Amino acid sequence: MILPIVAYGDPVLKKKAVEIDASYPNLKELIANMYETMYGAYGVGLAAPQIGLAIRMFLVDTSPFAEDESFSKEEQEELKNFKKTFINPVILEEEGDEWAFNEGCLSIPDIREDVFRQPKIKIQYQDEDFNTYTEEYDGLIARVIQHEYDHIEGILFTDKLSSFKKRLLKGKLQNISKGKIRADYKMRFPAMSRKR
Numbered sequence: 395m396i397l398p399i400v401a402y403g404d405p406v407l408k409k410k411a412v413e414i415d416a417s418y419p420n421l422k423e424l425i426a427n428m429y430e431t432m433y434g435a436y437g438v439g440l441a442a443p444q445i446g447l448a449i450r451m452f453l454v455d456t457s458p459f460a461e462d463e464s465f466s467k468e469e470q471e472e473l474k475n476f477k478k479t480f481i482n483p484v485i486l487e488e489e490g491d492e493w494a495f496n497e498g499c500l501s502i503p504d505i506r507e508d509v510f511r512q513p514k515i516k517i518q519y520q521d522e523d524f525n526t527y528t529e530e531y532d533g534l535i536a537r538v539i540q541h542e543y544d545h546i547e548g549i550l551f552t553d554k555l556s557s558f559k560k561r562l563l564k565g566k567l568q569n570i571s572k573g574k575i576r577a578d579y580k581m582r583f584p585a586m587s588r589k590r
Contacts, residue, residue, distance in 0.1 A: 395427045396434045396580060397445045402502045402550070403571025404584040409448040411441075411546040413482045416524050418449070425479055425522060428453055435579035437500045439538045441545030444501050446582065450482045452542035456535055469533065476535050483519035485543055486528070488512040495537055497551045503577040505566060507559060509551050511540050 400406055414421070424447075432440035432453060441452035459465070460474035490513040498506040514532045517539060521527065531539060541551060552563065569575060573583035 395430065397427055397431045398580040398582040399431065399435060399440075399444050399500045399577075400446050401570050401573070401575075401581050401583045402552075402567055404446070404501075404582070406443050406446050406448055407501060407545070407550060408548045409443065410548045411443055411448045411450045414449045414451065422522065425451075425453065429455075431579075432500075435500050435577075439542040440500065441542045443545050443548075450546045451480065452483070452546060453477075453479045454535070454538050454542060456538055459534055465534075473534060479522050480517070480519040480539070480542070481521065481524065483517055483539075483543060483546070485515055485517050485540070487516040488514065488540070490514045490532075495534070497537075497541060499541070499551055500579070502550065502552060502567070502570060503575055503581075505552070505563060505570075507551065507555055507563075509541075509554050511537050513537075515539060517543075 428440050428445060431445060432455070436458070438456050438458055439452060439454045442449045455477040456473040457477065460470045465473065492510040492512055494508040494510050496506050497509045513536060514530065515536045516528065516530045518526065518528045544550065552560065552567065571583060571585040573586035
């Protein structure tokens with residue numbers, strides 16, 4: 395089932411999400427719905443707060459990047475096969491020189507900006523069966539994970555921009571929260587005037 399994606403301005407996107415355990419109701423169904431929602435919106439990642447749930451969970455599937463010829467064959471192969479659900483993740487380390495990449499977000503349609511992030515991460519997380527893993531990632535996969543991880547920390551990529559950039563985007567962001575935007579997927583807008 396495709397769920398509406400929560401738009402910029404909704405308080406849930408600014409909340410620090412809480413951990414869950416195996417007793418979380420209908421978790422497998424929720425994960426399946428989140429994947430369907432992400433694919434329906436042509437996303438490469440989706441965090442639970444983006445569907446209105448302040449829980450520490452996100453999913454990533456970097457396969458759309460595998461078509462990008464600016465990556466080496468090896469990187470394309472890695473991106474093509476990377477699909478994972480992260481539950482209760484904790485980024486243990488981030489290292490390396492920050493690099494810029496043009497990021498977008500399903501909750502903030504039509505806005506893309508360069509964001510600086512460190513290229514390497516070490517993350518601990520649980521899978522759908524609550525097995526715990528500690529893994530290291532770098533490059534684009536690390537970046538997608540960092541972007542989704544920020545969501546469960548209540549941080550949006552626009553929070554990482556300079557105050558000048560934020561001022562330039564202010565009107566656009568307000569329009570998004572009011573629903574004055576065309577997105578080709580279902581969205582829920584916080585400041586849309588409720589018609590009686």
